[in-house]
Amino acid sequence: MSKIKDEHASSNKKMISLPISRVRLIMKSSPDVSSINQDALFLTTKATELFVQHLAHSSFNNGPGKETNSLSYSDLANTAEETETFHFLTDILPKKILARDYLRTLEQMEEEDADF
């Protein structure tokens, strides 16, 4: 089965599945970008696809989901925190913590501040 998948992937290598127009819109939303050449747009779109694959793949392999055959949010948040190249994602993939724990850390911080 995986062999068929590999063949499928290699035959589709040059194909792009994400919409180029949408990627251009996201790129143009950056204020200092004035114009983007066609090849740069193509490469960014392709890179985004590779990125999605890479993020999903490494989160699944590093996470505990292998036994349960699942990929969860916390696997992604862990990857963002632990892998150097995915560090830029920590702001949008924050680790979830219980409100109880958060309140406790807040209290601790206040106590530490009071010590000074």
Added chain:
Amino acid sequence: MAERPEDLNLPNAVITRIIKEALPDGVNVSKEARRAISQAASVFVLYATSCANNFAMKAKRKTLNAGDVMSAMEEMEFERFLEPLREALEDDIRELSHMKMKNSEHIQKFSFSQTSSERRDDNSSSVIDSVNVPNIFWKCDSNVCSHTSGRFEIF
């Protein structure tokens, strides 16, 4: 530029398909995880754009080019993408030139069929809408084409 914030999201169906292809068969990806990956992809585009733009600015260029994107990938420590990206771009360029070749063949065929109809003596030959007439026709000899009520008749 972007009218609505959801315009900056990538389509869920496509993202889901890419995730599925990257993982072994039958892995269940939670809805939350899919949404997170999709948002991460948008942030990746912005991060890559900003890095690439820095390279373009350093070189005093206003237009982002392929080299800027490649340099950005290196700076972001996604060197593993460089080789597949290079291959994909080569394939894309090859396909484009192939398409161009096909197009020019098409034009050649078209003009050839036209000359054969010119040689025909009957006046019941094709009538073509002026909208569809390619530039090539405007250069035709005046005694071959005549303009009648917005249409070209070829004798």
